[in-house]
Amino acid sequence: MNNDRYELNKNLAQMLKGGVIMDVTTPEQAKIAESAGACAVMALERIPADIRAAGGVSRMSDPKMIRGIQEAVSIPVMAKVRIGHFVEAQILEAIEIDYIDESEVLSPADDRLHIDKTKFAVPFVCGAKDLGEALRRIAEGAAMIRTKGEPGTGDIIQAVRHMRMITGEMARLQALPEEELYNAAKELAAPYDLVKYVHDHGKLPVVNFAAGGLATPADAALMMQLGAEGVFVGSGIFKSGNPEKRAAAIVQAVTNYNDSQILAKLSEGLGEAMVGINEQEIQLLMAERGK
Amino acid sequence: MNIGVLAVQGAFIEHERCLQQLGVTVSEIRKQEDLWQHTFDGIILPGGESTVMGKLIRDLGLYEPMLMLIKNGLPVFGTCAGLLLLAQQIDGGVGSHFACMDIAVKRNAYGRQLGSFTIQQEMKGLGVIPMVFIRAPYIETVGKKVPVLAEVDGKIVAAREDNMLVTAFHPEVTADLSVHRYFLGMVRNHSL
Numbered sequence: 001m002n003n004d005r006y007e008l009n010k011n012l013a014q015m016l017k018g019g020v021i022m023d024v025t026t027p028e029q030a031k032i033a034e035s036a037g038a039c040a041v042m043a044l045e046r047i048p049a050d051i052r053a054a055g056g057v058s059r060m061s062d063p064k065m066i067r068g069i070q071e072a073v074s075i076p077v078m079a080k081v082r083i084g085h086f087v088e089a090q091i092l093e094a095i096e097i098d099y100i101d102e103s104e105v106l107s108p109a110d111d112r113l114h115i116d117k118t119k120f121a122v123p124f125v126c127g128a129k130d131l132g133e134a135l136r137r138i139a140e141g142a143a144m145i146r147t148k149g150e151p152g153t154g155d156i157i158q159a160v161r162h163m164r165m166i167t168g169e170m171a172r173l174q175a176l177p178e179e180e181l182y183n184a185a186k187e188l189a190a191p192y193d194l195v196k197y198v199h200d201h202g203k204l205p206v207v208n209f210a211a212g213g214l215a216t217p218a219d220a221a222l223m224m225q226l227g228a229e230g231v232f233v234g235s236g237i238f239k240s241g242n243p244e245k246r247a248a249a250i251v252q253a254v255t256n257y258n259d260s261q262i263l264a265k266l267s268e269g270l271g272e273a274m275v276g277i278n279e280q281e282i283q284l285l286m287a288e289r290g291k
Numbered sequence: 292m293n294i295g296v297l298a299v300q301g302a303f304i305e306h307e308r309c310l311q312q313l314g315v316t317v318s319e320i321r322k323q324e325d326l327w328q329h330t331f332d333g334i335i336l337p338g339g340e341s342t343v344m345g346k347l348i349r350d351l352g353l354y355e356p357m358l359m360l361i362k363n364g365l366p367v368f369g370t371c372a373g374l375l376l377l378a379q380q381i382d383g384g385v386g387s388h389f390a391c392m393d394i395a396v397k398r399n400a401y402g403r404q405l406g407s408f409t410i411q412q413e414m415k416g417l418g419v420i421p422m423v424f425i426r427a428p429y430i431e432t433v434g435k436k437v438p439v440l441a442e443v444d445g446k447i448v449a450a451r452e453d454n455m456l457v458t459a460f461h462p463e464v465t466a467d468l469s470v471h472r473y474f475l476g477m478v479r480n481h482s483l
Contacts, residue, residue, distance in 0.1 A: 008407045011425050011464050015338050015371075018300040037347060039300060039340040074399060075340050076426065098404040098426070121405055248350070255299045255347055256321055 009123030009143035012076070012098070013207035016040055016144075016230055020220070020251050021209070023047050023234040027072035033237070036247035040076040040099070042232065043069040048105050048152030049235035049274065052284070057107045060088040063095050070095075078125070083290040084110025086119070093122045099144070100124045104289040105151045105234075114290060117141025127211065129162045129287055131169035131198070135190035138206055145204060147228070148287040149212020152235045154276025156213045156222065158287055163210055163226045174202045212287075215240070215273045217253030217266045224257035241271030292478065295320045295331040297357075299347040301339015301372060305463035309471045310335075323352040326360075333366040333478040336373025338425065338461050341398070344372055345388045358389050366454045366481050368474040371427055374457040378430075392455045393434030400429045400446070400459075414441040414449055417469045422448065422460035429459050454481060 019039025024030040030041050045061040046054065060081050070077045076098035081088035083102055088109075092100050102115055104127055117124040118141035127148035128134035134145045147166075149159025169188075176184055176199060185195040197205050210223035211232035220231045233250055240246045249266040256262040294310050296303045298319035307317045318329040334357070336344075348354045361367050361377075369377045376388040380395035401407065407425045414420050415438075422443065430447035433439060441449035441458070448459040449470075456477060462470035 004409050008409065008423070008425065009404070011423060011461065012404055012407065014302045014305065014464060015340070015425055017302060017304070017339075018298070019340060019343055034342060035346075037343045037350075039343045070403075075342060076404065093405075096403045096405050123404060248346075251343065252347065252350060255351070259322065262322065 005121055006118075006141070006143060010206050012123060013125070013144035016076070017207055018254060019230045020247070020254055021078065021230070021232045022237055022247060023232075024069060024238070027068045029238055029243075030069045030072045032244055033247060034073045034075055036244055037251035038075060038247065039230070040078055041069065041073060042078045042080065042101065042234070044080055047235045047238060049154075049239050050152070051105060052152040052282075059106060060085070060091065063091060066092070066097065067095060080106055081115070082106040083108040084113050084115060086115045089115055089120060089124075093120055097122055102126050102142075104148060104286045108289045114140050125209075127287070127290075128166065130165045131173070132188035132190050133291060134166060134204060134208070135188060135194040135198070138194055138204070139191045142206065144207050144209065146209040146211040146232060147223075149210065149214070150279060150282065151212050151286055153213050153279070153282060154215040154236060154239075154274040155279050156215070156219045157279050159210050159212045159214065159223060160226065162287075163223060163228060166204075166208070167227045170198050170202060170204070173199045214250075215276065216270070217249045217263060220250045220253045221257035221263055224254055230254065236274055239274035241273075246270050246273075292316065292332045292475070293318055293329060294478070295325075295329065295334045297334065297336050297344070297348070297353075297373070299351065299353075300343045301337045302461070302463060303335075303337040303339075305461075306335050306337050306370075306471075309463050309468055313468060313471060313475060315475065320353065320357075321351070323356065326353065326356050331360070331365060332482055333368070333474065334360065335474075336367065336369040336376050337463065338371035338373065341372040341375035341388070344376060348376075348388070354389075358391065361389060361391055361455070364454050364481065366456070366474065366477045368456045370458050370461055370463060371425065374430075374459055375428055377455055377457055392452050392457065393437050394430045394450060394452075394457070395432045396428050397431050398428050399426055401427055410443060412441060412443050414470065416440075417473060420462070420467050420469055421465045422458075422462075423464050424448075424460050427459045430457075
């Protein structure tokens with residue numbers, strides 16, 4: 001992957017900022033998401049809540065199903081591959097996917113290594129619970145980072161924990177004297193040049209979104225106020241009572257995340273939110289997959 | 292000088308940074324009140340997803356007042372999705388947003404993300420500048436009163452009609468400020 005291509009891939013993530021990326025399983029859902037104001041869609045066979053319920057090994061979606069969604073909408077289409085499964089990624093690149101999510105939602109294919117994303121021309125987004133994890137993914141070639149909030153639960157607590165962890169660690173790095181950066185890189189298990197970048201700029205060198213457990217306009221605005229540059233909403237939309245209305249409300253909440261009057265209006269009469277499961281009630285912590 | 296930047300979705304912060312480097316005050320436009328609280332010498336419509344921005348300007352009540360400002364001659368600069376917001380025709384159909392600039396535009400004209408590219412090319416009056424195309428549109432045809440400012444491989448990628456300047460590429464993600472300087476020149480001439 002040449003440097004231009006990596007810049008272009010980071011640039012695409014910049015264009016998605018301030019937007020909502022929605023999980024969809026059919027071309028019809030993709031159209032609903034697009035007309036509700038999604039800035040991109042994530043094409044997958046089952047949304048995380050159903051993956052969780054079904055159990056078993058979860059893999060990349062059928063390329064034919066992804067193509068159907070690519071044909072249905074004009075916005076960028078993303079799809080997931082298993083952690084470390086570079087052949088699934090090669091297949092998605094062959095069908096010209098706009099972004100690959102190397103995702104803990106699917107069953108990991110490699111318990112040690114992530115995909116060497118520098119080998120690909122298409123961009124990757126990866127999850128991170130903390131700064132070290134985020135910088136390791138960026139070193140592997142990720143052009144975008146997202147939190148690893150617990151997918152399919154409708155519980156925001158983990159996304160909040162990851163975002164606060166990352167912003168807190170970045171603030172600490174910024175405050176460190178330069179001579180401590182090498183040691184900080186060692187402790188974070190991350191490359192020195194990326195640690196230095198965060199120290200100098202106070203932010204990641206790529207766009208950072210929130211993902212996992214978002215179910216309401218308030219959840220989306222919370223993550224934006226905590227420093228997310230945009231949000232992924234998975235099960236929260238199509239597991240709710242009125243997907244169109246909820247999707248449109250979340251889109252507006254991300255734009256005006258600081259305006260409580262607008263947020264109050266947007267939160268009215270959305271019907272039933274996804275039921276959700278609490279963090280303590282789940283058997284499987286997907287965020288623990290891949291580090 | 293105060294430039295309003297439409298900040299409903301997309302790469303608006305990048306534009307704000309360019310303007311700040313040029314010593315210009317910036318106000319974000321996220322909701323209707325933002326239009327009443329400031330006076331603008333010009334407006335920037337940034338890159339992002341045009342479907343999202345087109346929906347949000349309507350949902351947030353920005354469509355009518357912004358259209359009035361543009362029609363009354365306020366200088367406006369649209370990049371990529373911003374170009375689509377201004378175009379009279381999109382993909383052969385009738386433009387579905389402000390539709391005030393006499394250009395016909397093809398969306399995602401270079402295909403998906405694998406078709407995105409960077410090139411050094413001449414823009415009229417500015418010399419050779421870096422042009423970054425991200426899932427970009429191009430302009431298929433322009434009206435008689437719309438001078439073409441740049442072409443790449445025979446496709447129009449920058450044009451101007453009176454107070455409206457558009458580029459299919461993203462000067463805001465490069466370190467080159469010449470297109471923003473050109474726009475601020477339009478703003479100064481307008482306020483004279």
